[in-house]
Amino acid sequence: MSATIVRALLWLALLGVIGAGLTVCSGQTPTQLPPTVEEVAVRPSPTRVQSTDVGVPPSPTPAPETATPEPPSPTPPPPTDTPEPASPTSPPPTDTPVSPTDTPEPEAEEVSPTDTPEPEPEPDVDVASLSSDNCIGCHTSQETLQALAEEKEVKSEATSGEG
Amino acid sequence: MPPLEAWEKVFISDEEFAAGPYHFQPNCIVCHGGVSEVTTKEEAHVGLVRDPSARPETVCGTCHPDVVETSSSSLHFGLQGYKTVLEARGADFSNPQMAQAYNNHCTECHTTCGQCHVSRPTYTEGGLLSGHTFKKVASISDTCLACHGGRVGPEYQGKNEGVEGDVHWMKGGMPCVECHTVADFHGDGEEYAHRYDGEEMPACLDCHPTVSGGADGVLQHTLHQDKVACQVCHSVGDYKNCYGCHVGTDEEGLPYRQLEPSELDFKIGLNSFQSEERPWNYVLLRHVPVNQDIFASYGENLLPDFDAEPTWKYTTPHNIQRDTEQNAECNNCHGNPELFLTEDDVLPEELEANQSVIVPEPPPEMPGQ
Numbered sequence: 176m177s178a179t180i181v182r183a184l185l186w187l188a189l190l191g192v193i194g195a196g197l198t199v200c201s202g203q204t205p206t207q208l209p210p211t212v213e214e215v216a217v218r219p220s221p222t223r224v225q226s227t228d229v230g231v232p233p234s235p236t237p238a239p240e241t242a243t244p245e246p247p248s249p250t251p252p253p254p255t256d257t258p259e260p261a262s263p264t265s266p267p268p269t270d271t272p273v274s275p276t277d278t279p280e281p282e283a284e285e286v287s288p289t290d291t292p293e294p295e296p297e298p299d300v301d302v303a304s305l306s307s308d309n310c311i312g313c314h315t316s317q318e319t320l321q322a323l324a325e326e327k328e329v330k331s332e333a334t335s336g337e338g
Numbered sequence: 339m340p341p342l343e344a345w346e347k348v349f350i351s352d353e354e355f356a357a358g359p360y361h362f363q364p365n366c367i368v369c370h371g372g373v374s375e376v377t378t379k380e381e382a383h384v385g386l387v388r389d390p391s392a393r394p395e396t397v398c399g400t401c402h403p404d405v406v407e408t409s410s411s412s413l414h415f416g417l418q419g420y421k422t423v424l425e426a427r428g429a430d431f432s433n434p435q436m437a438q439a440y441n442n443h444c445t446e447c448h449t450t451c452g453q454c455h456v457s458r459p460t461y462t463e464g465g466l467l468s469g470h471t472f473k474k475v476a477s478i479s480d481t482c483l484a485c486h487g488g489r490v491g492p493e494y495q496g497k498n499e500g501v502e503g504d505v506h507w508m509k510g511g512m513p514c515v516e517c518h519t520v521a522d523f524h525g526d527g528e529e530y531a532h533r534y535d536g537e538e539m540p541a542c543l544d545c546h547p548t549v550s551g552g553a554d555g556v557l558q559h560t561l562h563q564d565k566v567a568c569q570v571c572h573s574v575g576d577y578k579n580c581y582g583c584h585v586g587t588d589e590e591g592l593p594y595r596q597l598e599p600s601e602l603d604f605k606i607g608l609n610s611f612q613s614e615e616r617p618w619n620y621v622l623l624r625h626v627p628v629n630q631d632i633f634a635s636y637g638e639n640l641l642p643d644f645d646a647e648p649t650w651k652y653t654t655p656h657n658i659q660r661d662t663e664q665n666a667e668c669n670n671c672h673g674n675p676e677l678f679l680t681e682d683d684v685l686p687e688e689l690e691a692n693q694s695v696i697v698p699e700p701p702p703e704m705p706g707q
Contacts, residue, residue, distance in 0.1 A: 302365075302367055302368050303364040303365065303368055304364075305365055305367045305374040305375075306365070306374050306375055307362075307365035307366040307367060307374070308375075309374065309375065309376065309382055310365075310366040310367070310370075310372065310382070311350075311355070311366070313379070313382075314348055314349065314350050315349075315350050315351065315352055315355055317345065317349055320344075320345035320348060320349050321345045323345075323379050324343075324344035324345040324347070324348060325344055326343075326344040329463070329592070330463070330592065330593075330594075331587070331588040331590070331592035331593060331594035332588070332594075333586075333588045333592075333594035333596070334594040334595055334596070335594075335596045335597070336583075336595070336596055336597030336598060336599065337488055337580070337597055337599070337600055
């Protein structure tokens with residue numbers, strides 16, 4: 176082995192020792208890990224933009240049904256501020272020093288709260304934009320109501336006296 | 339008040355619809371729920387909320403936040419008066435039997451924003467007042483007297499046989515809201531134990547200030563002002579007293595109540611809760627519809643401290659006149675045991691409960707009068 180090769184090996188060993196020492200002193204992994212479960216839980220979800228559409232004032236006479244791009248859900252889910260659950264695959268943070276011989280982890284992209292991928296929000300139905308034509312059509316028609324309205328028994332026949 | 343037909347309760351004429359645009363905005367479903375664009379009544383009514391104002395903060399409060407803010411303190415809404423008196427009689431609302439009895443019967447009198455301003459109260463089986471038009475000032479006949487038409491209504495309008503009505507109505511034509519302020523109905527944010535808690539609402543002296551201290555020159559006002567409530571001298575005659583109320587549920591589980599016929603009577607008694615606002619020694623009393631076994635069908639001894647509260651309660655009959663039989667002569671009251679609640683007037687099983695209001699000895703006859 177030539178003297179040149181021996182010197183080169185010595186230099187490499189020296190550089191490795193220095194690198195390992197620096198890593199141990201910092202106490203940190205070289206790359207930023209994803210946020211913890213707790214961090215994700217308090218992360219504000221993106222503000223949902225509420226529709227500013229105001230329903231057209233209903234006319235006294237029932238208007239013909241208008242075509243709507245998507246039929247509204249009868250029970251739209253209420254807007255929620257429930258935090259998104261953390262990904263179960265997120266590795267826990269670690270303070271374990273990385274040995275200089277460990278295989279370096281791939282460079283992770285810095286993750287900001289707003290960068291977390293979230294499931295697509297469900298189609299949000301603006302209740303204010305729903306049509307009341309059916310309600311108005313029936314409740315302004317005496318004939319229809321006489322045919323459909325039912326009296327629900329709420330009082331007992333055993334009731335007697337004043338009051 | 340006879341109930342409306344089922345269809346009448348929910349009918350809105352085209353004219354009424356056109357006349358009341360604000361409360362139709364932005365659509366029916368925002369307040370009432372239900373399902374849009376379906377073809378049957380059953381589908382359309384899934385999730386329907388009959389009275390959205392039962393949760394006023396979510397509907398009424400969006401435009402009337404100041405009113406809704408105090409409504410939880412309203413006795414109409416919260417029924418605190420019932421809770422107060424039942425608790426005083428030992429009711430334990432954590433007892434399921436008592437809770438069931440309360441929910442089946444006492445809450446009948448609970449009312450909401452909508453039950454005064456857009457429909458009849460549920461107590462009278464509901465029904466829209468005038469289409470879906472919201473009335474700023476509630477109707478005396480369809481709203482106030484729908485619930486208060488058993489005792490106060492007939493007194494005020496002179497419908498108790500042989501007893502003149504109230505001068506404020508018979509001569510003045512004054513609806514309820516002439517004397518009772520909005521805070522009386524909506525609450526003012528203060529928590530009141532019952533309707534006679536705190537200041538008089540309304541107080542006669544608010545409109546008749548010269549009576550105070552005899553400034554009007556009437557000697558009797560000077561002599562009696564802090565000793566005798568105004569109604570004692572100015573209630574024009576008998577008023578209704580109710581006895582023997584029993585409640586329960588029938589074979590189908592529907593709540594019922596059975597009340598013995600009311601009796602017209604007039605009784606002066608002791609003021610059992612004198613206060614700075616109500617300093618009088620003598621007030622009028624009315625027997626209220628309660629008895630020891632009123633909840634017996636729900637469980638035994640649900641009011642273990644029944645005797646802690648009188649069954650003859652302080653009352654303010656709404657049959658006021660300037661000239662009455664009892665104020666015509668001093669000795670129409672003085673020395674006249676007929677007008678006072680004595681032990682002889684009280685049912686034996688209620689003697690203990692009424693000790694604080696029974697008059698042991700009526701004021702003596704005034705010699706030379």
